[in-house]
Amino acid sequence: MTLIDLANPTRFLTLTARLLPWLTCLTLVLLLIGLYQSVIAPDDYQQGATVKIMFIHVPNAWLSMFVWGVMSLAALGTLVWRHPLADVAAKAAAPIGACFTFLALATGSLWGRPMWGTYWEWDARLTSVLILFLMYLGLIALWRAVEDPSRAARAAAVLTLVGAINLPIIKFSVDWWNTLHQPASVLRLGGPTLDRTFLIPLLIMALAFSLLFVTLHLAAMRNEILRRRVRALQIKQASQLP
Numbered sequence: 001m002t003l004i005d006l007a008n009p010t011r012f013l014t015l016t017a018r019l020l021p022w023l024t025c026l027t028l029v030l031l032l033i034g035l036y037q038s039v040i041a042p043d044d045y046q047q048g049a050t051v052k053i054m055f056i057h058v059p060n061a062w063l064s065m066f067v068w069g070v071m072s073l074a075a076l077g078t079l080v081w082r083h084p085l086a087d088v089a090a091k092a093a094a095p096i097g098a099c100f101t102f103l104a105l106a107t108g109s110l111w112g113r114p115m116w117g118t119y120w121e122w123d124a125r126l127t128s129v130l131i132l133f134l135m136y137l138g139l140i141a142l143w144r145a146v147e148d149p150s151r152a153a154r155a156a157a158v159l160t161l162v163g164a165i166n167l168p169i170i171k172f173s174v175d176w177w178n179t180l181h182q183p184a185s186v187l188r189l190g191g192p193t194l195d196r197t198f199l200i201p202l203l204i205m206a207l208a209f210s211l212l213f214v215t216l217h218l219a220a221m222r223n224e225i226l227r228r229r230v231r232a233l234q235i236k237q238a239s240q241l242p
Contacts, residue, residue, distance in 0.1 A: 009225050012085060016218045023215040030208035037201035044198075050114050055201055057107035058186075059209035060100045064132060065167050067097030067213065071139075072164045075157035085221070087153035088228075090160060091143050092220035096213060098136035105129060116180055124173035125181045128166055135163045149228070 034055070044051035071093050077086030108126070109119040120126065139156055146152035174181045185193045192199055 009085065009088075009229075013222055013225060016222050020215065020218060020222075023211060023218070027208060027211040027215050030204060030211060034201060034205035034208045037204055041197055041201050047115060050111060051198070053107055053111040054198070055205045057104060057111055058202060059206040060104040060107065061129070062206060063209055063213055064097060064101035064104050064129065065170055066210075067093050067100060068132065068136075068160070068164065068167060070217075071097065071160050075160040078153050078157040079161075085225075087149070087156070088221050088224045089217070090153075090156060092224050093217055094136055094139045094143070096216050096220065098133065098140065100209075100213070101129065101133040101136055105133060112180070121180055123179040123181070124177040125170065125179050128170045128173055132163075132166055132170065135159075135166070139163075 038052055038055040041052060041055075043049045071090045074083075074086045074090035074093070077083035078090070105126075108129075112121070113119050139159060142156050142159065143152050146155060173179060186199070186202070194202065
């Protein structure tokens with residue numbers, strides 16, 4: 001089955017019905033392994049046990065940007081290639097991305113309090129992630145406010161592509177400005193600087209959360225396709241009434 005075949009909603013529903021049980025099981029297994037590895041990881045010599053917040057905070061922070069990247073590709077699919085499922089993919093991803101971003105902000109605040117002495121500071125990284133969260137909420141509101149699905153899809157696609165400008169700002173803010181955040185210690189040209197006792201649990205948790213996103217996204221896309229079919233049937237029945 002090719003990507004072109006998946007443009008057919010019926011084929012997409014058939015494929016996801018087969019994949020979702022396996023993805024759910026694999027996600028749960030990796031989450032359990034990752035949580036266990038996170039619990040047994042040693043305390044940091046400076047941060048103590050609070051360093052373990054990293055195993056939840058960092059994957060959520062990564063995914064908050066990754067999900068917007070996925071939505072940006074879907075936006076191109078809507079505006080350029082007119083892919084039938086592009087808007088479905090973007091609309092289904094937005095609430096999930098908003099949740100990841102909220103969790104990144106919440107866990108970051110909990111981590112920042114003992115380390116920085118404050119829950120919040122208006123530095124470049126924190127502010128740009130907060131803007132990302134507000135953009136997620138704006139997109140969700142836009143889809144709900146515009147009744148015509150095609151108009152909502154185009155407007156949301158344009159807003160998504162404009163909002164993608166914020167992604168490199170979030171990524172490189174620690175390099176461009178003087179912020180409370182430390183520079184990248186995992187995704188860097190010279191290789192990770194994080195010790196293996198922390199790096200391995202972090203990577204397992206990142207993979208587990210990534211699979212969680214894939215699972216939730218496919219399930220949400222299925223629900224959105226079925227919701228649109230029900231709406232189409234209701235409109236058809238209403239048009240046939242005398």
